[in-house]
Amino acid sequence: MSVETVTMVWTVVCPYDRLEPERGVAALVGGAQVALFRTHDGELYAIDNRDPVAGANVLSRGIVGSRGDAPTVASPLHKQVYDLRTGERLDAPGVAVATYPVRCRDGAVEVGTAPR
């Protein structure tokens, strides 16, 4: 857990139970489209929902899995694979999508954004 260097704005998105294991959902957080995932071990991850290759907001609808130790999602359009922890595209290091902080409080999932 990294130190929060700025004051986060946390937005409640949905109950934790609403998330299916190894599947994503899309959420609107402060005008941004966020892809939110619950992995097999119960962890939560949030990355930008926009597939940077196709330009469509679809990453939340990709297949969740793993590559080595990394939890991953594959774009449903052209199958590029992203590390859910860092947003990095695994087959093109250096390319990444944005990630968002995410937490669970009292059974509710919250996504953090920096205030504008």
Next chain:
Amino acid sequence: MRLVVAGNGMVGQRFVEALRSRDAQGRWDVTVLGEERRAAYDRVRLSAFFDGVPAEELSLHTPDDGVDLRLSEPARRIDRDRRVVVTDAGEYAYDALVLATGSFPFVPPVDGVDATGVFVYRTLDDLEAIRSFAAGRRTGAVIGGGLLGLEAANALRLLGLTTHVIEFAPRLMPVQVDDAGGAMLRRYVEELGVKVHTGTATTAVRSRTNGCVQGLTLSDGSWIAADLVVVAAGIRPRDELAREAGLPVGERGGVLVDTACRTADERIYAIGEVAAVDGVCYGLVAPGYAMAEVVADRLLGGAAVFPGADLSTKLKLLGVDVASFGDAHGRAPNCLDVTYVDPATRVYAKLVLSDDARTLLGGVLVGDASAYPALRASVGSALPGPPLALLAPAGADSTATGAGIAGLPGGAQVCSCNAVTKDAILGAITDGCADVPAIKACTRAGASCGSCVPMLRQLLDVAGVAQSKALCEHFEHSRQELFDIVRVRGIRTFSQLVAEHGRGRGCDSCKPAVASILASLGNGYVLDGEQASLQDTNDHFLANMQKDGTYSVVPRIPGGEITPDKLIVIGEVARDFNLYTKITGGQRIDLFGARVEQLPHIWRRLVDAGFESGHAYGKALRTVKSCVGSTWCRYGVQDSVGLAVALELRYRGLRAPHKIKSAVSGCARECAEARSKDFGIIATDGGWNLYVGGNGGFRPRHADLFASDLSTEDLVRTIDRFLMLYIRTADRLQRTAAWIEAMDGGLAYLRAVIVDDSLGLCTELDNAMARHVESYSDEWRATLESPDRLRRFASFVNAPDTPDPSIRFEVERGQPVPAADRRGPVALGLPTIQGVRR
């Protein structure tokens, strides 16, 4: 310099290709004179013509601007003094002349043999004439029970004639097999309904008063009624050009040549069946190819010599494997025979060994020739294993031949069609060929008859090239192995499978593959529980994702048949939801531009009107296309629409390794394009012809004829088994064409498994399909009936009905399409990382 080639058969064509590929400077201007109206074609596969393979598919001709190919213009005369070849159209001067005129069928001088309805079996024109004469006739006879005679007998059988074969020798295929092998072969052939008469000669052909053949009188006094006769009594070299030009010929015909394939005239060469190398003529294509290579080399200054020929043959005649190699008849002094006869499996095998039983000299195989490649390559060297282990069918294809390959000398020919040695193949593997297709492309090994392909695989193993079949990093198994694991161990979830047999949490390769396996094994609705997380987005949302993240919706329209009322409903739905509408290639209607939250509303309207999912999103049966058939069409002979509807309803929802397409045509005009489908059906007067393994796409392929004149019941049972075997054994994303091509034994093996039930699997396959048909339910309707399932169809989890603001349309030709700025390929931007890690 001017080169004239007389003859455009297989060997002539091979010669021209070999010369042209090496004559980089264009030293030779090549003129080819062909007698037939067609350019070179594959005469070895001639009988494939009766299996429905069109003549053009047999063509060996490749256009070459550097070759002046003159068809229907045979060489008539050689003027050696003036060095010209004379044809009906003119003269062609030569600096070198290559005779590749081949053979002609020998017709014995039997009384009445010139009757109408007596044919030979040599050219495509002969076959076309036989086919057209056979129409409406009942009985045929073939004079000659050798290789060509049995091919001809099969052709008559496929044309629906009751067929007799008359062979003068005491057994069938007297040149290739011995008496016991001939007896086994006879049992196979007779079981196919062919009547065999051996040890008897034809003494006369009798005709009716109209000149058409009526039957044959045999030397044993018997009479065979026949409306059509094929003479297949052997071939003779077409050496008349050489004879008339004064060139020496062999005692039994053939132009005499030395080991450089040169005749007595140093400017004239002869190759193929017309050549008598040191007095011996060869009636097989492989020695002819070797001669073609020799002459191509010589004309470019080389010193190649004809190395002698391996007369081994392996054939599939009337569905029976027959192979003979080396000293098949045991003519070497004091040689020993080891014989294996199994009347139950109907396998006959004989090995001929040297007097110390150590060296393999030759052999004969009937019924199962899987050991042939390894055995033939071992001729002249130590036996690659204990004789019985080599001959018993179970041992033949596994350890014994594998060990044999490792022990083969480097100079042994693995591919006899193209004369490729073990060393040449290992060299190609060392140079980086890592699979069979690469070896084929590099060395031509396996590129002709394909019988050595199993050996190529074994050589890859011997060379330590791992033939990985792992699905992905999470499973070391192939799809087929996973299928068996899931089925046999009764595994119901991906989590259990990956925990017990894999590692990690899966990916977009293995998860949909396992989802498909679970669906095939009857795990019901594909989106319940953990199964939902395995599905590709298309299966997950039961629609096809398009480039802008919207979906297209395809309702099932079985057979392409639709009522006006239902057509109106589709129009109304498209209008009300502002969907782009297009007719698909599969005779259905595709509605584009639906946002994820709109899908259930669209389905509700469609389902209420009686539609169901068309599975356009699934690795599943898509459509069964049809022509209008006998109901309306004046040419149709069967109800193609009715059958297409029935098949589509039977197989709807069937999950498979890849998509499956089908079509039914109501007559041979084939308006439904059935031969471009995974399984295609074409109506005949007597029922249905079934074709399998076709596809369009990146590598188009015509489907192969699998069975003819089936009743509807037999047709459906055959398709049931075909599909279920495909589902069980194909690799991930392997279409049926690639599946069949990769199968050892190909179509014949497939027939053995699903028609003859050689593996005892058919009951299981039938039951599996019965379960599928019983348990089918519409996925759209099942989704609409469950609030839990419907929750998934939200644009945003915290704003379920808010449309994705980035989806925008504009109008093109009166319909909505993605806005222009969303259409081009999007360049990869530089990374922008805004958030912080938690």
